Amino acid sequence: MHGFVNPPVVHASTVLFESTDAMKKRKSLPYTYGLRGTPTTKVLEDALSELEGAHDTILVPSGLAAISIPLLAFLGAGDHCLIVDSVYSPTRQFAHGTLERMGVTVEYFDPHVGAGIADLMKPNTKVVFLEAPGSNTFEMMDVRAVCDAAHAGGAVTMLDNTWATPLFFRPLDHGVDLSIHALTKYPGGHSDVMMGSVSANEATFGQLRETQLQIGVNAAPDDTYLVLRGLKTMGVRLERHQASALELASWLEARDDVAEVRHPALASFFDHELYARQFSGSSGLFSFLLSGGFERAAAFLDALEIIGLGYSWGGHESLAVAADLSDRTIAKGPADGTFIRLQVGLEDVADLKADLERGFAALSQLG
Known part of the structure; x- marks a missing residue:
């Protein structure tokens, strides 16, 4: 617009109409009220739709909102919903809270069910x-x-597509109707914005958009601008995240003090064939298993100096958390040990290895 590299940030609630006739015909107009979108949000919606191969996209204030709104759009009292057991835990909390209170029956299934979902x-x-x-x-x-x-x-x-982003996996190409993304993560990329998106095929988009508007949520213009800015470097950043994470995963896998490494792109990973057949790349998030109880995992984490202890991921900084799998019914993981989820940021890999060595040294002190 007007030759500027970046789209303008439009702050708007009221949109003026040329006439009462135009107001009556407002459904045919691109902009009618701030809640329904602005030129700023339209740029990001279009960019994500192109990346996802979708008919259209909605923007919402968080990744969890991008999960809850499509569920609300297509579920009602008396319905049955199947959710993979290895789902993001706040998704499960929403299902057990809001959905069940609405009268929706929720059931979890094994991630390896495949065509057996029919049963x-x-x-x-x-x-x-x-x-x-x-x-x-x-x-x-x-x-x-x-x-x-x-x-x-x-x-x-x-499908929640946050881990791979549409650069490495396009769910709609594999039969998914709605692709969900926490734009807070890799698209934002700097741990300073919260936003989510849902990209849908033509058959489902109308109902999705209507639900979004009935609930009354859309993304703020300044947040949209930050995600648009992050999106332009996401490909370059993901290359670094991917390479560094794979190097660290291989290094961890060779250590005697690591019981297991779970990174889909590792050839040794039990689901590597499924990964390689569907995905074109990997991101910076994976986990590894430390033997023993939580106190050992805590000692490891507390010794880290570069890698921060914090939730979320996808930013420039490396993060680690002890994974809590207590809500699982099927995909529980090994009975002995604690998974450390590692978000590999953009720091130098040698520095990250040295930091992880501090954690392992703290473990050795425990015996």
């Missing part, structure tokens, strides 16, 4: 919710097989 479908199954890879434990799934069986049973499919 779990019921006449009232309206949504099958996927995440690939699984949160914290990184199981992969046959997305096409699950989606084909779900569609045959009359359900809508949605």
